[in-house]
Amino acid sequence: MTAAPTPSLRERKKLRTRQALIDTALELFTERGFGGVTLDELCEVVEVSKRTFFRNFTSKEDVAMAPEQDLWRAFLEELETTAPDGLPLVELGRDALLAALERMADEGWARRVLLSRRLAERTPSMAAHGLQFCEATTQGALEILRRRFGLGGGDDVRPRLAVDMLIAAHHCAMAGWVDQAGGAAPPATPDLAVRLREAVAALPGSLTMSVEG
Amino acid sequence: MTAAPTPSLRERKKLRTRQALIDTALELFTERGFGGVTLDELCEVVEVSKRTFFRNFTSKEDVAMAPEQDLWRAFLEELETTAPDGLPLVELGRDALLAALERMADEGWARRVLLSRRLAERTPSMAAHGLQFCEATTQGALEILRRRFGLGGGDDVRPRLAVDMLIAAHHCAMAGWVDQAGGAAPPATPDLAVRLREAVAALPGSLTMSVEG
DNA sequence: TTCAGTTATGCCACTGAGTGGCATAAGCGT
DNA sequence: ACGCTTATGCCACTCAGTGGCATAACTGAA
Numbered sequence: 001m002t003a004a005p006t007p008s009l010r011e012r013k014k015l016r017t018r019q020a021l022i023d024t025a026l027e028l029f030t031e032r033g034f035g036g037v038t039l040d041e042l043c044e045v046v047e048v049s050k051r052t053f054f055r056n057f058t059s060k061e062d063v064a065m066a067p068e069q070d071l072w073r074a075f076l077e078e079l080e081t082t083a084p085d086g087l088p089l090v091e092l093g094r095d096a097l098l099a100a101l102e103r104m105a106d107e108g109w110a111r112r113v114l115l116s117r118r119l120a121e122r123t124p125s126m127a128a129h130g131l132q133f134c135e136a137t138t139q140g141a142l143e144i145l146r147r148r149f150g151l152g153g154g155d156d157v158r159p160r161l162a163v164d165m166l167i168a169a170h171h172c173a174m175a176g177w178v179d180q181a182g183g184a185a186p187p188a189t190p191d192l193a194v195r196l197r198e199a200v201a202a203l204p205g206s207l208t209m210s211v212e213g
Numbered sequence: 214m215t216a217a218p219t220p221s222l223r224e225r226k227k228l229r230t231r232q233a234l235i236d237t238a239l240e241l242f243t244e245r246g247f248g249g250v251t252l253d254e255l256c257e258v259v260e261v262s263k264r265t266f267f268r269n270f271t272s273k274e275d276v277a278m279a280p281e282q283d284l285w286r287a288f289l290e291e292l293e294t295t296a297p298d299g300l301p302l303v304e305l306g307r308d309a310l311l312a313a314l315e316r317m318a319d320e321g322w323a324r325r326v327l328l329s330r331r332l333a334e335r336t337p338s339m340a341a342h343g344l345q346f347c348e349a350t351t352q353g354a355l356e357i358l359r360r361r362f363g364l365g366g367g368d369d370v371r372p373r374l375a376v377d378m379l380i381a382a383h384h385c386a387m388a389g390w391v392d393q394a395g396g397a398a399p400p401a402t403p404d405l406a407v408r409l410r411e412a413v414a415a416l417p418g419s420l421t422m423s424v425e426g
Numbered sequence: 427t428t429c430a431g432t433t434a435t436g437c438c439a440c441t442g443a444g445t446g447g448c449a450t451a452a453g454c455g456t
Numbered sequence: 457a458c459g460c461t462t463a464t465g466c467c468a469c470t471c472a473g474t475g476g477c478a479t480a481a482c483t484g485a486a
Contacts, residue, residue: 010453014463038442049465054444084424092424128345132337135344149424157385157412158419164384165420168377172370199370203420206371207378211297211305211362223482227434251471262436267473 018056020046025063026115034064034123061129064119067112068130072137074100079144089151089159093141093166094200098193105189114187117178138163169199231269233259238276239328247277247336274342277332280325281343285350287313292357302364302372306354306379307413311406318402327400330391351376382412 024046028037039060043050057063078096085092104110120126141163145151152159173195181187237259241250252273256263270276291309298305317323333339354376358364365372386408394400 008453010462013453039444040442050444051446051466052464055463058444060443086423086425088421088423090420090422124345127348128341131344131348132341135340145424151424155389157389157415158422160385160388161378161381161412161416161419162422164381165374165378168374168381171377172373175373176368176370199374202370203374206374207301207303207416207420209302209371209375210299211302211358211364212299221483223433226482252473253471263473264437264475265435268434271473273472 014056017046017048017052021048021053021056021063022066022112026112026119029064029119030115034060034119034126059129061123061126064116064126065130065133067109067116069133070109071100071104071113072133074103076137076140076144079141080148084149089145089162090166090200090203093163094169094196097166097170097196101189101193101196110187110189110192114178114181117174121178134167138167165203166200169203170196172199172202227269230259230261230265234261234266234269234276235279235325239325239332242277242332243328247273247332247339272342274336274339277329277339278343278346280322280329282346283322284313284317284326285346287316289350289353289357292354293361297362302358302375303379303413303416306376307382307409310379310383310409314402314406314409323400323402323405327391327394330387334391347380351380378416379413382416383409385412385415 021042025037025042028042028045039050039053043053053063057066062069075097078099079093082092082096082099087095120130138160142152142159145159145163146153173192176195176199177187177192180191234255238250238255241255241258252263252266256266266276270279275282288310291312292306295305295309295312300308333343351373355365355372358372358376359366386405389408389412390400390405393404
């Protein structure tokens with residue numbers, strides 16, 4: 001929609017090293033664990049100075065969480081351009097997230113996210129970094145909602161709760177998707193979309209659910 | 214209920230240095246910012262070796278988030294001993310959290326949490342650490358629910374969503390409480406309890422809320 | 427009080443993440 | 457071929473966090 005077809009050689013080169021860093025990092029971390037790989041090693045493999053690494057990513061955790069960050073960035077963009085429709089806020093967000101998900105269909109995004117999540121499960125600092133980015137996305141989403149629709153003014157906590165619910169549903173969907181992917185079939189983004197719909201649909205039930213039943 | 218009245222001199226000493234580290238850390242961080250204070254400085258003020266610091270806390274962020282961790286620990290204990298009652302899961306959790314909150318009424322807990330949250334607002338790594346601890350608490354809560362009530366077996370996502378909703382409500386309550394506390398009156402835990410009740414009560418409305426209304 | 431046994435602490439050296447400064451090379455427009 | 461911009465490389469540095477080992481402090485019993 002907005003991107004140029006060929007964003008100049010310099011840009012492409014930068015993007016390529018960035019991608020190489022992400023892919024190599026996921027590979028090495030998966031092989032020997034997050035703590036078992038130093039940045040110096042990673043940089044040596046990719047043939048890049050450590051200084052360059054930190055111009056592309058904010059931290060060691062950041063490079064391994066990059067795939068998910070792409071999704072959230074796309075989500076905010078979708079939320080920015082989507083039509084109100086009078087839908088419930090949660091469903092509005094859900095549709096924006098689904099649209100963002102469809103944009104990720106290309107290349108090996110699914111594979112990368114899968115590796116990233118598996119890593120995050122056994123690496124607290126990665127999990128923390130991911131959650132922090134979710135929080136930042138929440139803030140961004142609320143800002144958009146406030147600006148576009150005038151929501152969240154004063155002390156109305158409902159928009160915030162609605163966005164948090166959506167993200168909770170996403171976490172559930174992602175967790176189930178990652179677990180399922182352990183078996184034979186390589187996981188695909190459509191599967192994740194289905195799970196997200198299910199999780200959002202389960203929200204009302206989980207609100208009223210009681211311990212016996 | 215379970216604690217001993219005087220847990221031996223050694224224990225008390227340990228607790229004292231721990232508390233001194235927390236208080237001094239909050240003080241110094243508030244004064245000069247999280248990044249503006251090195252652990253060596255902190256340890257020098259408290260007259261403790263850096264090695265000792267890391268026997269009490271897992272990281273620099275950890276010491277500043279200790280007050281909130283106490284709350285979550287108490288929450289899990291309450292959840293462990295609370296009666297089912299046939300209440301909705303979210304309300305069960307809410308009551309456990311309220312009970313935990315009442316346990317925090319003593320001393321300057323409110324003041325410490327306030328400082329901690331203010332710090333976390335402008336220190337991403339602290340926010341991340343806090344979120345990660347919430348996530349760990351969620352896992353712990355789900356484990357308790359599964360063990361005590363057989364919930365969450367198979368692929369039922371509802372318990373997980375319910376717990377996440379509770380935590381989202383808590384975040385809202387906490388955020389509002391911290392903002393309000395900026396004025397004159399020093400904030401108290403009862404105020405936080407009220408806000409938590411309100412936030413939980415707002416959950417159904419936020420689920421159905423639409424953009425025009 | 428003394429004497430073991432336990433446990434917290436201090437000290438020291440070390441790894442590795444992350445930063446700042448500055449020179450250089452690579453892409454870019456003319 | 458020429459400057460101009462921008463990414464990169466290199467170097468030295470700070471500081472968080474860890475491991476090992478000696479020592480001091482507490483504890484419980486003789």
